[in-house]
Amino acid sequence: MTANNKGRLLSGLAVLGLASTLTIAATVVSAQDPTDPLAVPTGAPALSQPKDFPRTAAEDEIWQLYQEDKLLTARRKTEELLEKDEDSIVARYVFAQILRRAEGNLPKAMKQMGRARELYERKYKPNVTNLETTPWLLHREILYAAQMIAGELERHEYQLQLLDYHDSLYDPRLTAEHAWPLMLLGRYDEARKYAEKAAESSDEFQRSLGRNALCAIEGEAGTRAERFNACLSAYDDAADRARGDDPFAKPDEVTSVTVHAYNAALAALTVLRPDEAERLAKAGATRIEFTPANPWRLLVRLYTDQARMEEAVLALREMQSWRRKMPPHLREQVRAETDVAFATVLLVAGETGTGLEVVDRAIANPDRRGLTSSSKDQALGAHALLRRAIRQTHAEVEAERAVWSGTAESARITRDAFEREIQDWSDSERIRGVLNDDERLVATFRMYVAGGLEPVPSWLVGDLVPILGAGVCSVVLDMVRKAETDEALDPYYDALEAEIAIHRGRREDALKLANKALDTLPEFEALLRARVAAIAGEAAWRLGQDKDALEFWATAMQRDAGVIRRRGLALPAKLSNDASGPVAARVVELLEDSPRFDFDDDGFTVTLAGSGRELELCLLEPAGGVLGCASTPPPADEAEPEATTKAEADDEGEELDELDDDDYASLTVEAFHKRAFAMPVGLSNIDLGSLDGTATISDEANRERMQGLLDKVKSEAGE
Numbered sequence: 001m002t003a004n005n006k007g008r009l010l011s012g013l014a015v016l017g018l019a020s021t022l023t024i025a026a027t028v029v030s031a032q033d034p035t036d037p038l039a040v041p042t043g044a045p046a047l048s049q050p051k052d053f054p055r056t057a058a059e060d061e062i063w064q065l066y067q068e069d070k071l072l073t074a075r076r077k078t079e080e081l082l083e084k085d086e087d088s089i090v091a092r093y094v095f096a097q098i099l100r101r102a103e104g105n106l107p108k109a110m111k112q113m114g115r116a117r118e119l120y121e122r123k124y125k126p127n128v129t130n131l132e133t134t135p136w137l138l139h140r141e142i143l144y145a146a147q148m149i150a151g152e153l154e155r156h157e158y159q160l161q162l163l164d165y166h167d168s169l170y171d172p173r174l175t176a177e178h179a180w181p182l183m184l185l186g187r188y189d190e191a192r193k194y195a196e197k198a199a200e201s202s203d204e205f206q207r208s209l210g211r212n213a214l215c216a217i218e219g220e221a222g223t224r225a226e227r228f229n230a231c232l233s234a235y236d237d238a239a240d241r242a243r244g245d246d247p248f249a250k251p252d253e254v255t256s257v258t259v260h261a262y263n264a265a266l267a268a269l270t271v272l273r274p275d276e277a278e279r280l281a282k283a284g285a286t287r288i289e290f291t292p293a294n295p296w297r298l299l300v301r302l303y304t305d306q307a308r309m310e311e312a313v314l315a316l317r318e319m320q321s322w323r324r325k326m327p328p329h330l331r332e333q334v335r336a337e338t339d340v341a342f343a344t345v346l347l348v349a350g351e352t353g354t355g356l357e358v359v360d361r362a363i364a365n366p367d368r369r370g371l372t373s374s375s376k377d378q379a380l381g382a383h384a385l386l387r388r389a390i391r392q393t394h395a396e397v398e399a400e401r402a403v404w405s406g407t408a409e410s411a412r413i414t415r416d417a418f419e420r421e422i423q424d425w426s427d428s429e430r431i432r433g434v435l436n437d438d439e440r441l442v443a444t445f446r447m448y449v450a451g452g453l454e455p456v457p458s459w460l461v462g463d464l465v466p467i468l469g470a471g472v473c474s475v476v477l478d479m480v481r482k483a484e485t486d487e488a489l490d491p492y493y494d495a496l497e498a499e500i501a502i503h504r505g506r507r508e509d510a511l512k513l514a515n516k517a518l519d520t521l522p523e524f525e526a527l528l529r530a531r532v533a534a535i536a537g538e539a540a541w542r543l544g545q546d547k548d549a550l551e552f553w554a555t556a557m558q559r560d561a562g563v564i565r566r567r568g569l570a571l572p573a574k575l576s577n578d579a580s581g582p583v584a585a586r587v588v589e590l591l592e593d594s595p596r597f598d599f600d601d602d603g604f605t606v607t608l609a610g611s612g613r614e615l616e617l618c619l620l621e622p623a624g625g626v627l628g629c630a631s632t633p634p635p636a637d638e639a640e641p642e643a644t645t646k647a648e649a650d651d652e653g654e655e656l657d658e659l660d661d662d663d664y665a666s667l668t669v670e671a672f673h674k675r676a677f678a679m680p681v682g683l684s685n686i687d688l689g690s691l692d693g694t695a696t697i698s699d700e701a702n703r704e705r706m707q708g709l710l711d712k713v714k715s716e717a718g719e
Helices: 057-067 071-084 089-103 106-124 136-152 156-169 175-184 188-199 204-221 225-242 258-270 274-285 295-305 309-324 328-349 352-364 376-404 407-434 438-445 458-468 470-483 487-504 507-520 526-542 546-559 562-566 582-592 646-651 661-676 688-692 694-718
Strands: 571-580 604-611 614-620 626-631
Touching: 057 071, 057 089, 071 089, 089 106, 089 136, 089 328, 106 136, 136 156, 136 175, 156 175, 175 188, 175 204, 188 204, 204 225, 204 258, 225 258, 225 274, 258 274, 258 295, 274 295, 295 309, 295 328, 295 526, 309 328, 309 688, 328 352, 328 376, 328 562, 352 376, 376 407, 376 458, 376 562, 376 661, 407 458, 438 458, 438 470, 458 470, 458 487, 458 526, 470 487, 487 507, 487 526, 507 526, 526 546, 526 562, 546 562, 546 571, 546 604, 546 626, 571 582, 582 604, 582 614, 582 661, 614 661, 626 661
Parallel strands: 571 604
Antiparallel strands: 604 614, 614 626
């Protein structure tokens, strides 16, 4: 007969007389902008086991250590036990869970869990006729854990086989769990049936996961209002149930709310409700749950798109802090997405050197997509688009730097330009390969809809035009407009049409479309509006409408000064020099060679004031407003009181190079370009390593290893 239990599934090995709470994660991702994986972690209370399971004291010990999260000590004891008894089912099960949770080593975890299943089934030969006389709860635990690992490994067919086998033996059936792998395999009708059935269940866990799956399926279907309603319903249900949680419960013991809030926040963007998206993301951030759905990562993207950079930097810190608190198997699931969010901020801030390092790392170490509804190819395509944008912006930064660098450095920059073209071609080929599918191509251009490159901010979609070609993009936009019914989305597609027109050299069309888009684009799309204004300025300038062009460029720079550099533009300007001295004279020479200015035309104004080595450079818009200023850096001994003095250097046998007038001129012009052509993000006085997260997470891992050594010492001392 079928083993029946009215409690929620996955209690833990009550067969050992010990309670357990495990966590599962199912995730959703959206297409563009603030998007990432979402997850639904849930736990279950202890169940009673009808028959005791014969066990040894050693097995009891490793299970207790596992329950107390002393995973390093548990691993050592488990390995010792397996050396003595390689057929211990409990040891294999615990070892698999430690590999998954503590190390994120999913392939090895699957191997150990498979061995545990093999040993159990060989010994007890489970079937519906003998369950009452066997320790069936242990077997059910093994099957459930195995299907979770299979999902995280993206082995969805095998996951379905495990789920079907489980349901042939045990009640309650894993109805909601079927929806995710079916959806990820593209079997949407089947997935929807399972999700709808689970959403009507009286079991809280099944209802929660079922509603989450419906939210994900609507996202994959490309709906807007339907998706938002489904995701919001899932969140409201979870938030209502969470009111009864123990305030002192552990993250894996509380009702799953964060992932539902995350999903609903993404869905709110689908219907152009950024205020609601922020509210929901913040609601998810008020509690810690074990999930890859990091609400701070979503807020980083949201704030960046809206040019709220101080808040974006604060969210970056919280994003890394949240990730550090996750168990390793979840922490590593979204490492690349976390890197990409950081790299996007670095692009806007003009920190392109560090940005390239971070996005390179993300592409070299892609996330597993078992917990997301998007594929690895979709993510890698999106990351390649971001890397291409950062690399091209970095080339502009290098072209500026070549002006005030020495001859050797200028030559290196010139050589690197050729290598950059090869790398750009490689990334473009990757992107074209990923988009070699009509549905995925159309989804990519539909703003805030899943199914395309993910994640791509709205203000970066235009970078696809030179990659795919204006003709292809034009045809795709026609298809997109036919698929959309909401007029509120028209300005987004007008903006893309303007991008296509300027690429084709159709300046009048570009100006008309850009103007039309700017009239109705939402104000919260700060970076996208800046990009469209820059395009309008390009079109107007080439049409001889100088006054309009200058106004458009000034508007663009007020929102996002970096857009001028990212588009490789040179501003028409005049130089007003009220400074004196050799440093000032050299500054003027360097400015005249800068690729960011064309001093043959009036328009913007660059002012230079001061004397000697105390100078100030400012960029003024045509109407006279100040866009940005930079001063000559002070001498090293004033800027850094602890810096090595020349006398100290002589005592230590070191050589301290003193800065000459040319050096001060170069530093002044470099600081000016950083300030004038990048959004003021506030990163200049921040150690970027503190926002990267890699070092701090490594430190956390070292502390965990040290705790394991201390546990070992205590254990041996007790013996």
